[in-house]
Amino acid sequence: RRDPTAAALKCRTVLAAGTLSVNPADPGIWSLGERASAPYFTFFVFSPTGSHVEWCKQLIAATISSQISGSVQPDIVSRDNKVKMFQNQVPLLPGETIQTTVKDVMYICPFSGLVNGTLTITDYKLYFISVEKSPFILDVNLGVISRLETICVPIQGENNKGLELVCKDMRSPRFAYKMEESQPDVVEVLAKHAFPLSHSLPLFAFLYKEQFPVDGWKVYDPASEYRRQGLPNESWTISKINSTYELCDTYPSILVIPTNITDEDIKRVAVFRAKHRIPVLSWIHPESQATIVRCSQPLVGPSDRRCKEDERFLQIIMDANAQSHKLTIFDARQSSVAITNKAKDGGYESESFYPNVELNFLEIPNIHVMRESLRKMKDVVYPTIDEAHWHSAIDQTHWLDYIRLLLAGAAKIADKLESGKTSVVVHCSDGWDRTAQLTSLAMLMLDSYYRTLRGFQVLVEKEWISFGHKFSARVGHGDENHANSERSPLFVQFIDCVWQMTRQFPAAFEFNELFLITVLDHLYSCLVAQEVPGKTVALWSYINSQPEDFTNPFYVDYENHVLYPLVSSRHLELWTSYYARWNPRMRPQVPVHQTLKELLILRAELQRRVEELQREASSHSLSSSSDHSPTHTTGTPLHTAV
């Protein structure tokens, strides 16, 4: 029996050195359907939510066979004091406590049959470990659970219970266990901690105590971000009108609005816009001064109400850009929906009341359609994939159609600014869902800063969090009401769009796929709640403490380049390494960036040697010119074969 800790140490250190070196003869990897290899599991403890990081690394490592063995010396010093023996112990995060432990639980693996082991439930995760044949660990953080279901288990007599965890991250692990009189029911414990808000408990994010060397809450400073964009300028001002959130409670305190408008007018505009979300600047083109402005729908209503101040407001926005005498409004909704919204006191800008305004509907369906689409997707990818109907099954989810609509809409916005030099106003109904998707994608296309690791964090902080995307409602943090119609995977959709762009422009983004997956996993983990600053450790602290893991080695700064993705169905792919990652048969492709990393190490090594030899040669020629003694024919280091 091999010692998992030793193996883990080796793996960890090699990883730390930058290469992924896996012994091809090591049968541990990939042996069981899911993340089942002992060497990798033991070092989950290194990082708070290391499971997916290591999972990804494992995927990468498992597909890499050759390594530059000579050039990397194992360096066991790093962080080894944190390594503990976890034969049968559950690794805990600082602040995490065990709630219950149940023995003799069967994990019903859809890929490898039954696995017998011990189930532990903490206030943060569900942890299943089996040491039967080959070590097997299943680690599900509770925030990802959408609902719990009891299922029938036709085995081994009475008192058997079955449990299915329907998760938000596209999997549904199932367990069978025996009811013990003395113990509280697993389902109850799970329900309590998976849905703490429904049980008047705090989210784990508030209990979490890890300290990171980098403070993620400092990532986004609105003032400096606007300064970067060249704001304020003569047409736009940074306003404190919402400093007490009185004007609009879902907007940030700092807003960028046109200079030539009075507070009184703004207040009237606020009344005319749904949820008081007035038009504010999101981004300004550094050359043409064309702007992306976001807001909510105007409260036109069935009687076609008008608001002079609102009309003037849009006119001022148009005038702020000297390059164009038009203003384009992109309404993300389907035109039919926008029309029905009039009956509900909402509506859209009438081109006859707003002179020089061009209104476009982007025809994007609402959050409920998106939720349904992702649900269908889950059925396609988990637990088994019907290969014979793979393409048609994917088509039927329409997920990629919606991705296409979003990317096409964002590209239209970007093109309007870049080629048309025209300012645009983007809104949907409330201006916090589709609007956030569209503005942030368009900004990603237009501004290379947002394509950096830091810039992307600013983008999410700014366009999503500060402008009030309802993360908790859309994700359903800690809430057991899984049927809640407020839930919708809009942020997932946005990240998917970003991933599509990284596929088409593999060198233009500083972050990598792992970064995107990490962001999504943290969306559910509740470990780092994004909406409660100051009280929890931010996702960004975690990421920025180890940026090398999340950096794309191919990155080159396409500064001042506008990147338009192609949106034809030929160019959009299903993100299987995210959606279908729990299926062991969906092997990821050997990542090209891994080869690049190995080559970089090789280059460094060669450079070192050449420099060494150069030094030697020059010292030799110096000494040989001064001293003619023939004794020191060194040249010993030259024997290294190249």
Add this chain to the structure above:
Amino acid sequence: TFFFILIFLLIYLSPGEIVVNEVNFVRKCISTENNQEGLWGKLICTNFKVSFIPQDPSPKQVFTSTLSHLLLGEHDIPLTCLEQVVTVNDTKGKKKVLGSNQKLKFNPTELILYCKDLRIIRFCFDEAGPESAKKVCLAIAHYSHPADLQLLFGFEYQGRRYHESKGIERVNGSPPRGGLQTPMFDRSSDWDREIKRTNASEWRVCSINQSYFVSSSLPEHIVVPASLTDQDLMNYAVSFTDGRIPMWCWNHANGSALVRMASLTDPLQHRKPEQKIFAAITKSHPQRNEPFRSDLDKSLPSILDIQSAFVKLRQICILGEAFLKHSAEMVYHLDGKNSSVILQEEEDRDLNCVISSLVQLMLDPHYRSLIGFQSLVQKEWVMAGHRFLDRCNHLKKNDKEESPLFLLFLDCVWQMMNQYPAAFEFTETYLTVLSDSMWIPLFSTFLFSSSKQRRQHLMDFAKHKAIPQGEDQVVYFPPVWEWSQQFSTKDQTLFNNPMYVGKGAACVQNGEVKTFKRTKKAYSSTLRGPSTPVRNGIKGGEDTLTRRVSLVTELKSELTPVKDESPSERFFKEWFSRPADLQGMLIPLVMPSHMAFWKLFFLRWVPEACISKGGPVTTYHKLSQLVDEIEILQSQLRQYKGTSPRSTPLPNPGGPPSERRRMYFKASSPDDPPTPPDYLTSSFPFTPEGNLSRRTVQGTPISKFLNGARIWLSTETLANDTV
């Protein structure tokens, strides 16, 4: 006038090329954003190509860095590359697909050329003389339907070239086949070397087909079981279609052999010779294991299916899947079951070519090198008698025989390359360029249907062109592998995969030479993974609702620890359960979810599908530069090693001379711009500019294809075409 002289000077004519017809003031529809008008110039038909010479010679010289052909300009199309020549009269609403020797009753206002490399090119004659436009159209149609193989331009060209270069070569005393490292398998020594390389000691080269005495489609030298005498083979040959006795392809390190054969002429009468040969194949196996026979006609789509799938295009991936899957099964028999495999097909000249070469590509890393791959194509396609002439339909005589099998094979290779990007020495650009070369009639590789036909035609040709007897045909009619005929040394570096070159460097550095022999160690493992149904269709068709209801029944089957699993399923699962060794056996995943669409090949001419500043080339760029740097460093190290400390001139920091450097993108100097050059698009090194854009092809087949339509480039859609 001076103007016309200038234009005339700009057409490049290859040796032996003559202008047949030409017309001025033609407008070519192109797809640049700032050039809605199109490009004005002169349309020329020669005996080699359709050429277009723009009036303004340099409208935009941005694309100078893309692949440039030595014999063909940016706007040139070889006549053999034409699929269909369509003339249109806009005002009369008429159109006609032109064949050879046809009449045209209207004056064309437009000419649309559908090309076999998937380009669609459109010329407008609004300002051109109607009669001369008509003449050029008819000339193009006529010359693209040659009556005889010898009328293909290659014969004229290579004859001239031979006589022009002869003097120089004599002076240099260069040997025949100078510089060409790819074995042609037209001589027994090439086969001998292959036997030695694969340790096939129980097999021998047999030359009973000398002068094509036994079979008209087999090569002169083939490899057969050592236990069979020439006389035996002579006797058996009559039993097989076209005398094609089973022919050895390759040996596995475990001693199993891959053999291909045609079917028996009369299965009832000739069972005996077949049994004798099978017994001999068994005898050639170290463990005397029975060979496994696979009848490809029964297990794979037919040639006709392949042709129609290609027309539908979307299905080409699905077809590739079937072929890769079957090849993987053959790999299981050779490697997992340690038994020889006999591939049987009626003629042994089509499906066998695809499967045998794919199997070898999966099993033997040698064939994943550039030279190895070329020798594989030479061995399993050219010499084995794949009917390139008919399948490519160069003479446009019989459309029914046309079938893009070789393209299908290249697509399969690309699928493997896509899954194992560092395992191949060559790039997808190489595969694309190789497929394009099929439509350039200058190389002996793709012009003939058998090595006998090649021999005969080339002997006639040599006699005709007064080339001395005994001269090696490779010298006077080179194969496509002589890439310097088409591309500069610099452009040929686009064929080199930096990941492979770089890995090679890493291997040598460690002093460990990775050999093919390690397969055994890698595959025989005691580990038994959990069962997974390899065929995933088991639960297919069930929707969520029924899944919930039948949970109990499903659980039952789920709870069975090990399901029925065939040995081959276990074999593949085990192989996939561990990291792939790029220098060992490589099996691609062939499920639909893993089959990708070869964008570079299929979409390179479609302007709308071209990702500006994006695509895989942006990573290729960086890898290429990095590997170039590594090679410079290595050469410096070598120089340090070579120089004795006494006479130490410091090594040249520039590294090896640029013509010896293998990477297309050279290591960047500090002066270089930080971002990759602007001309890098997803179509690189091709440029879709000269092709029709969607704006100008609304309603044409290609736009339907882009919208997801299934039909493409077929005559029916052409008829519905609203030009």
